[in-house]
Amino acid sequence: GAVVSQHPSWVICKSGTSVKIECRSLDFQATTMFWYRQFPKQSLMLMATSNEGSKATYEQGVEKDKFLINHASLTLSTLTVTSAHPEDSSFYICSARDQGVNYGYTFGSGTRLTVV
Amino acid sequence: QKEVEQNSGPLSVPEGAIASLNCTYSDRVSQSFFWYRQYSGKSPELIMSIYSNGDKEDGRFTAQLNKASQYVSLLIRDSQPSDSATYLCAVSTETGGYNKLIFGAGTRLAVHP
Numbered sequence: 001g002a003v004v005s006q007h008p009s010w011v012i013c014k015s016g017t018s019v020k021i022e023c024r025s026l027d028f029q030a031t032t033m034f035w036y037r038q039f040p041k042q043s044l045m046l047m048a049t050s051n052e053g054s055k056a057t058y059e060q061g062v063e064k065d066k067f068l069i070n071h072a073s074l075t076l077s078t079l080t081v082t083s084a085h086p087e088d089s090s091f092y093i094c095s096a097r098d099q100g101v102n103y104g105y106t107f108g109s110g111t112r113l114t115v116v
Numbered sequence: 117q118k119e120v121e122q123n124s125g126p127l128s129v130p131e132g133a134i135a136s137l138n139c140t141y142s143d144r145v146s147q148s149f150f151w152y153r154q155y156s157g158k159s160p161e162l163i164m165s166i167y168s169n170g171d172k173e174d175g176r177f178t179a180q181l182n183k184a185s186q187y188v189s190l191l192i193r194d195s196q197p198s199d200s201a202t203y204l205c206a207v208s209t210e211t212g213g214y215n216k217l218i219f220g221a222g223t224r225l226a227v228h229p
Contacts (some may be wrong), residue, residue, distance in 0.1 A: 006159075032214060032215075034216065034217065036219075042221070043204065043219045043220060043221040043222050044160070044204070044219045045219075046216060046217070046218065046219075049214065049216055051214075057214075091157075093159050093160075095217065097215070104150070104162050104165055105150065105162070105206075105208075105217050106162070107152075107159040107160050107161070108159060109158070109159050110158070110159040112157075
């Protein structure tokens with residue numbers, strides 16, 4: 001089945017620094033990947049849609065200059081949280097859509113970001 | 117109005133009973149519907165997908181879709197304590213030429229022995 005690998009699984013960084021999170025589709029090509037954020041006891045909120053070879057599409061209220069997305073190949077998308085602050089601490093999850101039989105969305109294992 | 121709505125719960129059922137989870141959505145042109153299970157601290161895992169009206173069964177799980185009523189549900193038969201988790205309803209909607217997956221807030225299910 002479709003597998004999405006996400007790294008790192010957790011990261012602690014100092015306030016003001018930047019953190020990069022990688023999302024890879026291991027056994028399929030993903031022209032589109034999605035980045036979600038989830039705060040404790042809340043649902044997944046779509047941040048942006050990452051499109052291979054073009055600019056990402058951000059949801060309303062998400063700062064594109066703060067959350068930089070790069071989708072340089074059909075199997076890799078990265079999310080960089082720039083100048084991180086404690087309020088950016090959250091669970092970040094990527095997803096890619098398998099264009100196979102089930103057309104399902106497969107999720108990475110998530111990245112727990114803590115900004116101190 | 118939220119795009120995808122679920123009762124947050126918790127829904128508490130005894131072991132062996134049927135758990136019924138409900139979801140409504142606002143976008144009439146939505147085409148694909150999914151149920152995900154999420155354990156605390158983990159990412160969601162796909163349980164069921166459904167695309168056409170009616171019922172779809174997979175083991176102990178049955179998804180039901182009614183597009184006229186904009187309603188989708190998940191039944192879990194013979195509930196087990198290991199089924200205790202948050203169940204997320206998700207709807208795929210086409211916007212600007214591409215599809216995106218929107219989640220409901222999730223329903224917490226607690227199955228007690």
